[in-house]
Amino acid sequence: xxxxxxxxxxxxxxxxxxxxxxxxxxxxxxxxxxxxxxxxxxxxxxxxxxxxxxxxxxxxxxxxxxxxxxxxxxxxxxxxxxxxxxxxxxxxxxxxxxxxxxxxxxxxxxxxxxxxxxxxxxxxxxxxxxxxxxxxxxxxxxxxxxxxxxxxxxxxxxxxxxxxxxxxxxxxxxxxxxxxxxxxxxxxxxxxxxxxxxxxxxxxxxxxxxxxxxxxxxxxxxxxxxxxxxxxxxxxxxxxxxxxxxxxxxxxxxxxxxxxxxxxxxxxxxxxxxxxxxxxxxxxxxxxxxxxxxxxxxxxxxxxxxxxxxxxxxxxxxxxxxxxxxxxxxxxxxxxxxxxxxxxxxxxxxxxxxxxxxxxxxxxxxxxxxxxxxxxxxxxxxxxxxxxxxxxxxxxxxxxxxxxxxxxxxxxxxxxxxxxxxxxxxxxxxxxxxxxxxxxxxxxxxxxxxxxxxxxxxxxxxxxxxxxxxxxxxxxxxxxxxxxxxxxxxxxxxxxxxxxxxxxxxxxxxxxxxxxxxxxxxxxxxxxxxxxxxxxxxxxxxxxxxxxxxxxx
Numbered sequence: 001x002x003x004x005x006x007x008x009x010x011x012x013x014x015x016x017x018x019x020x021x022x023x024x025x026x027x028x029x030x031x032x033x034x035x036x037x038x039x040x041x042x043x044x045x046x047x048x049x050x051x052x053x054x055x056x057x058x059x060x061x062x063x064x065x066x067x068x069x070x071x072x073x074x075x076x077x078x079x080x081x082x083x084x085x086x087x088x089x090x091x092x093x094x095x096x097x098x099x100x101x102x103x104x105x106x107x108x109x110x111x112x113x114x115x116x117x118x119x120x121x122x123x124x125x126x127x128x129x130x131x132x133x134x135x136x137x138x139x140x141x142x143x144x145x146x147x148x149x150x151x152x153x154x155x156x157x158x159x160x161x162x163x164x165x166x167x168x169x170x171x172x173x174x175x176x177x178x179x180x181x182x183x184x185x186x187x188x189x190x191x192x193x194x195x196x197x198x199x200x201x202x203x204x205x206x207x208x209x210x211x212x213x214x215x216x217x218x219x220x221x222x223x224x225x226x227x228x229x230x231x232x233x234x235x236x237x238x239x240x241x242x243x244x245x246x247x248x249x250x251x252x253x254x255x256x257x258x259x260x261x262x263x264x265x266x267x268x269x270x271x272x273x274x275x276x277x278x279x280x281x282x283x284x285x286x287x288x289x290x291x292x293x294x295x296x297x298x299x300x301x302x303x304x305x306x307x308x309x310x311x312x313x314x315x316x317x318x319x320x321x322x323x324x325x326x327x328x329x330x331x332x333x334x335x336x337x338x339x340x341x342x343x344x345x346x347x348x349x350x351x352x353x354x355x356x357x358x359x360x361x362x363x364x365x366x367x368x369x370x371x372x373x374x375x376x377x378x379x380x381x382x383x384x385x386x387x388x389x390x391x392x393x394x395x396x397x398x399x400x401x402x403x404x405x406x407x408x409x410x411x412x413x414x415x416x417x418x419x420x421x422x423x424x425x426x427x428x429x430x431x432x433x434x435x436x437x438x439x440x441x442x443x444x445x446x447x448x449x450x451x452x453x454x455x456x457x458x459x460x461x462x463x464x465x466x467x468x469x470x471x472x473x474x475x476x477x478x479x480x481x482x483x484x485x486x487x488x489x490x491x492x493x494x495x496x497x498x499x500x501x502x503x504x505x506x507x508x509x510x511x512x513x514x515x516x517x518x519x520x521x522x523x524x525x526x527x528x529x530x531x532x533x534x535x536x537x538x539x540x541x542x543x544x545x546x547x548x549x550x551x552x553x
Contacts, residue, residue, distance in 0.1 A: 055239075055550040056242065056550050056552065058243070058244050059243055059244060059550070059551040060243065060244060061245075061246050061247070061267045061268065061522065061549060062248075062249060062265070062267050062268075063085075063247070063248050063249070063266060063269065063270070063546075064249050064251045064270070065082045065248050065251070065269075066082060066250070066251075066252065066257075066270060066272055066542075067250055067418060068082065068223055068250040069082050069083040070419055070422075071207075071208055072087075072208050072210035072218075073195070073204075074091075074144070074148065075147040075153065075154050076153060076204050076208070078153070078422050081270065081514070081543055082250065083190070084190070084543045085270075085546070086210075086227060086248065088214070088546060089215070089216045089229050089248075089546050090210045090212045090214040090216055090217065091214045092106055092107040092213045093106050093107060093188050093193050093194075094106060094107045094108045094111075094122065094141075094187040094188075094193075095111060095185070095187040095188045095192055096188055096536055097185075097188055097536065097537040097540065098530060098534050098536055098537065099535040099536060100534075100535075101297070101537075103187075103188060103441070104534055104536075105125075105530075105532060106188075106531055107136070107194060107213060108123065108124060109123045110123040113181075113183065117176075117179040117180060117183070117482070118176045118178060118180070119173065119174065119175050119176065120173070121171065121173050121174075122141075122171070122172040123170055123171055124138060124171070126170060127236070128213050128236045129213065129236075130196035130211050131212060131213075131218070131232060132198050134197065134198070137166075137170070138167075138169055138170060138171055138172045140194065140196065140197050141172050142164045142165075143200055144194050144195060145161065145164050145174075145191075148191055153426070154190075154191065156448060156453075156463050157191060159177075159453075160176055160178065161175070161176060162175045162177045163175045178482065179481070181444070181481065181483060181484050182481065185442045193212070194212070195210065195211060196213075198211045199212075214235075214547075215240050215545075215546065215547035216231060216232055216241060216243075216245075216246060216546065216547070217230050217231075217232050224250060225249070226249050226250075227248045228245065228246070228247040228248075229246055230245050231243065231244050235547075237531060240548070241546065242548070242549065242550035242551075243549060246549070249265075249266055251266075252389070253390065253391055254271055254272075254273045254390075258280075261280075261517060261518070261519070264519075267519055267551075268517065268522050268525075269516070269517055269518070270516055271514065271516075272512060273335075273392055273515070274336050274513045274515065275335075276517060277517070279517075280517040285520055286518065286519060286520065287517070287518055289516040289526065289539055290515050297439070297440045297442055297443070297445075298346060298347050298353075298443065299439050299511055300437065300438060300439035300511070301343055301346055301436060301437065301508065301509075301512065302434070302511065303506040303507055304433070304434055304435070304509065305430075305434075306322065306431075306432055306466060306505055307428060307431050307432070308467045308468045308469075308503070309455075309457075309458055309467035310431055310458065311381075312374065312378065312381035312382070312383065313383065316503075316504065317373055317374050318370070318371070318381055318409075319503075319505070319507075320367075321366075321368075321371050321374075321409070322404060322407075322409075322432075322504075323360050323504050323507045323508075324360045324363040324367035324370070324407075325364060325367035325403045325404050325406065325407040326508070327362045327364075327403055328342045328509060328510055330399075330403075331396070331399060331400075331509055334395075334399060335392070335510075336510060336513075342508075343511055344501065345500055345508075346443075346446065346500065348511065353443055353493035353494055353497060355495075355498055356498070358502055359501035359504070367407035368406075368407050368408055370407075371408040371409055372408065375408065380408070380409075381409050381410065382409070382410035382412070383404065383410070383411050383431050384411075384412050384430075384431050384432070385411060385412070385432045385434070386414050386421065386424060386431075386433050387413060387421075387433070387434055388415070388416065388417070388418050388421055389415050393434055394413075394415070396434060397413055398413070400434075400507075401413060425465045426461045426462065426463075427458065427459055427462075428457075428465070428467055429459070435465075436512045437449060441537075443493045444477075444481045446496075447477045447481065448463040448464070449463060449464060449465065450470075450473050450496065451464060451477060452464075452469045452470065452471060452473070453474070455468070466505035468505035470499050470503050472499050473495075473496050473499045473500070473503075476492040476493070476496045477492070479491075479492040514542035516539060516542070520552070521551045522549065522552075523549065524550050525538065525544060525549065526538055526539065527548065528544070529548070
């Protein structure tokens with residue numbers, strides 16, 4: 001339900017950069033498989049007709065994406081869903097999410113914690129080379145994390161790492177400032193993608209050329225037009241990739257993206273509009289995939305992000321009024337196509353972490369009463385909603401504007417460029433913004449977005465975009481992240497969810513959905529085999545591994 005360009009789901013990873021040490025936290029290996037979020041029905045999908053029995057090599061595929069990225073550097077750029085798709089094309093993550101929710105080695109061969117979970121030893125796969133022929137070594141991995149730590153953008157995300165040691169060329173030892181049972185999951189996110197020294201040496205340039213170990217080699221990138229990569233003939237995973245070439249075309253307007261698929265200008269698309277599924281489902285010649293089943297961890301939630309450090313949204317009465325005035329049911333009738341769930345927190349009903357929240361239900365009269373109280377002291381409140389130019393998001397914001405205006409608030413809308421929108425989020429230069437977040441394989445991963453330690457003054461980069469500083473949330477995260485005890489973790493994250501229902505930094509809109517549609521020839525979207533042979537999480541809210549896609553004859 002949020003603007004693609006303002007989607008924080010994968011900014012620094014799937015919901016975060018990592019949590020704990022590297023904001024890196026999540027379910028590690030065997031004992032840390034994430035809980036299902038619950039609350040869904042079986043995923044409706046339309047299987048392709050005429051599918052080949054085995055993958056075919058060759059061919060070129062063009063995929064329509066929701067937005068453009070601002071660059072290929074894990075430490076300097078802000079990756080969303082589209083950024084992770086680009087990353088999975090030319091880079092590899094150290095770890096990946098398995099189909100059962102466990103975190104498994106990918107570019108790494110093994111990752112092992114000590115008994116206290118404050119030291120993690122990572123062993124790299126041997127004989128892996130970057131596209132420029134240089135070797136993947138522990139030194140390069142250390143330099144990647146040095147770059148993350150030095151960056152104003154990602155430094156806070158890796159602040160939990162005390163040191164990175166390289167006892168030999170294939171071993172990296174992460175020593176943490178405090179225990180993080182879920183360190184491994186963070187290495188599946190933006191922080192876990194490893195670039196070559198040549199890319200690191202390009203510094204902070206916006207035009208960094210990506211050199212990775214990934215299945216495809218960088219070909220060309222014309223921002224807002226296309227990104228093309230060609231098959232890596234020396235890829236370390238046997239028989240991959242299947243395609244000779246893959247091209248991504250950012251098409252912000254959903255209708256134009258769908259029309260491009262219909263006319264054959266693209267072979268597949270990713271959407272954040274639930275109606276995309278209905279537009280192609282059951283249509284001869286097309287296949288669809290729609291994530292509405294229980295997901296690993298928690299799904300992405302759409303909401304209006306409220307700035308707790310700027311008036312009038314620094315007043316709890318106004319935030320409560322906005323929550324009461326926002327009619328999720330009415331919004332979903334317009335935007336959700338009957339398939340999007342109404343929410344009251346960062347976990348879906350049925351999740352063990354959901355618990356009970358005090359988040360207010362729709363109450364137009366109650367909203368007006370709160371606004372009158374505020375106005376009697378401060379005058380009529382005015383709020384500016386910032387949004388990108390995506391037509392669907394503008395329409396959503398206009399609906400919200402009407403709801404909030406009916407409560408007695410003077411609401412205006414301003415259109416901002418995507419790159420500026422993200423900067424404004426980071427620096428707190430906004431009052432209200434349509435956004436999305438909290439999709440995470442493990443709740444630990446959401447720590448940087450909700451921590452008191454990442455609240456910064458307006459004008460300074462801070463990962464807690466809402467600037468909501470709640471000590472109870474901080475303490476709950478510290479408790480949950482430091483243990484594997486299920487009861488303790490459940491109670492900790494129920495507390496987080498409950499406190500958000502009290503603080504109200506977010507006026508919830510609904511769960512975000514990421515439909516995929518493609519012509520029948522496109523294969524491989526539903527399956528992913530990890531390097532160790534286990535089934536992987538093939539389609540993760542619009543993110544997948546292009547190496548496994550192929551074209552049927």
